[in-house]
Amino acid sequence: MPEVKKPGKCxxxxxxxxxxxxxxxxxxxxxxxxxxxxxxxxxxxxxxDEEEDERREEDGETTH
Numbered sequence: 001m002p003e004v005k006k007p008g009k010c011x012x013x014x015x016x017x018x019x020x021x022x023x024x025x026x027x028x029x030x031x032x033x034x035x036x037x038x039x040x041x042x043x044x045x046x047x048x049d050e051e052e053d054e055r056r057e058e059d060g061e062t063t064h
Contacts, residue, residue: 008017010025012032017023024030036042 008023009015010017010029011023012029013025015025018025021027021030024033
């Protein structure tokens with residue numbers, strides 16, 4: 001018998017997630033999350049080595 005998954009909680013407000021807006025409970029919470037990404041509240045960490053590799057690629061150097 002297949003398992004029935006219960007919807008998780010909205011990461012913004014904690015209410016049960018809505019299937020239409022999953023993992024959020026509403027369009028409002030989805031928009032709040034999107035705004036946080038655009039405004040820089042969330043950030044993906046980058047190590048100095050990755051930044052150095054990007055600079056080399058921009059300068060036309062190749063890494064092997």
